[in-house]
Structure formats: C-alpha cells, structure tokens
Amino acid sequence: MTTIRPLRADEQALLSQATLGNINWAGPRYALDDVMNTPTIAHYVAADEGLVAEDGGPVGVVWLRFFPADDPGYGFVEESIPELSIWVAEGHRGRGLGGQLLDGIVALAREKDMPGISLSVEKGNPARHLYERHGFLPAGDGYDSGTLVLRF
Template identity: 30%
Template sequence: MSGFAVRDATPRDGAFIADMLVEAANWRGLPSVTRAEVLAGMQRRYIAGWPRPSDAGFIATDDMGSAIGAAWYRVLPRSEPGFGFVATGVPELVIGVRAPWRSRGVGRALLTALIADAGRAGHARLALSVERGNHAATLYRDLGFREVDSSPERVTMVRRLR
C-alpha cells in the first residue's frame, strides 16, 4: 500500500505514542475515554517512561511525514500487568492508528514490523488484549494471534514467534 511509510520509534515519539494509546482506547470512534483518563489509569503502564530498554516500536507516517499510527511492545512485570499479560517476559503490544488511516494497511504494516522485531529480539511470544467487538481482532488472527483467555469485555491473544 502506498501513501505511508513505517520507521522505528524513537524517544522523541513518546507524546505521539501516548496519543495512539488514547486512539486505541477510543477505537469505537467515540471519545469515551479522555487523554487525562488514559494517562491516569492502568493504560499508563504501556507508555510511562518511554522508551524503556526492553521497549520497541514503529511509527507510520504519511507522505508528508506526519505520524498516523504506532505499534509498540513493552514487557510488564507480573506485579503490574497490562490487559494482555500472559507471563513474565512476554511483551504486550499496543497499536493505534488515526481513524482516517484505518483499513488502509497501516495497522498490518506496523504489526508486521513489530512481530519481526520481537522475533529478532529473541522473544518467543507476543501478547495483546482486544476488546470484544473490535474489528482489529480479525487482523490479529490473520497475523497468527490466537485466543488464550477471555472475559466478557476482552480477549487475550498470543502469537508464537519461534
């Protein structure tokens, strides 16, 4: 797909990654969760102190160089798990794409880069959590993620990398 490029995330991308965490939380298109609520809540674990040594991520940019999406992973401790925590040492990924760029291949490109990076980094698995009803679950399944746990609100998925 043309019209965008994917690059490594840098420490300068922290604010945009926070924006994409808010975007991910509001996937339904409604501003149901404010930026302040995300940054004060449990989701903050996915971005606080970006980047930590074990973090990795990618940024999608449009033809003008403006950031339009991000995907990243972070290894969270058992004592402060994220929504998709499955085991110590298994990174959890988060992805957010600006609404006008959804369903245009941006998410797939970001996730493909992130999966390859996690494998090169020596991770055996990559985990995520997706809310029920989120159409992104189809993309995750297409990219090899499989359901390992669920609740009435969320599904936890894992992709084996080796």
C-alpha cells in the same frame, strides 16, 4: 507515501495519543487526562520496541512493552512476552497500514529472540480480525477471551 521507521525515545506524546485512540476505539469515551491519571492505562505510555508509520508526520504506531507480573497489562501472559499496542490515525485506516506495522513488529520481535507477543482486544473490536489473520490465538484457559498470543 507512507514509510515505517523505529519509534524514538522522545515520542511519549505519540504513545499517549495512540493509547487514547485505543481506549476510544468504540467512540469518544475518555480524554487524555484519563489516560495519564489511570495507572492501568498510563503504563501503556512507554515502549520497549516500536515502529511508526510516517506520512508527513506520524499516522500510526505499534509498540511492545514488557510488563512485570505485579503490574500486568490487560493482555499479560508472562513476563518474557511483551504486550502489543497498535493504533492507526482515523482517515488512514483500512488501507493495510495496521497490517504492515504488525508484520514489522513481529519480524523485530523474532529478530530479538522474544518468545512471542500478546495483546488484549475488547469484545466487538474489529481489530480482532487483523490479529487473527496474523496468527494470534486465544491465550486459553484461565485468560480473558480477549487475551491473544502469538508464540514463535
């Protein structure tokens, strides 16, 4: 049975594994060293809020990170809106876990009075359907078409 629990501060290794899974969504293009040695990727290996799906060990994670305007993430919209990252382990995908994690983190962000959540999704990534189903919309003029935002 899968349960959802808060991300702990000591789970950096899980965030690096998940970040690697995210940049490799289209196939194995990068290694763990690339995550840690590329500053624009490495800054995703930290969380302000997060949730972990557990099934005998972590099988998925969603997390939020506030970025400053002078060191923005790919999905940066504004400093008060955190950027979301989400990853579910291969073999556990397509069964609703990603949706459950997304619902959970949206509820948490609302509880904490955050104004919204943004994210970046690369062209062709089927994950875009999942975000759109949860109400994320293109950030609009002046943003990359892969920058989506859910404002509360």
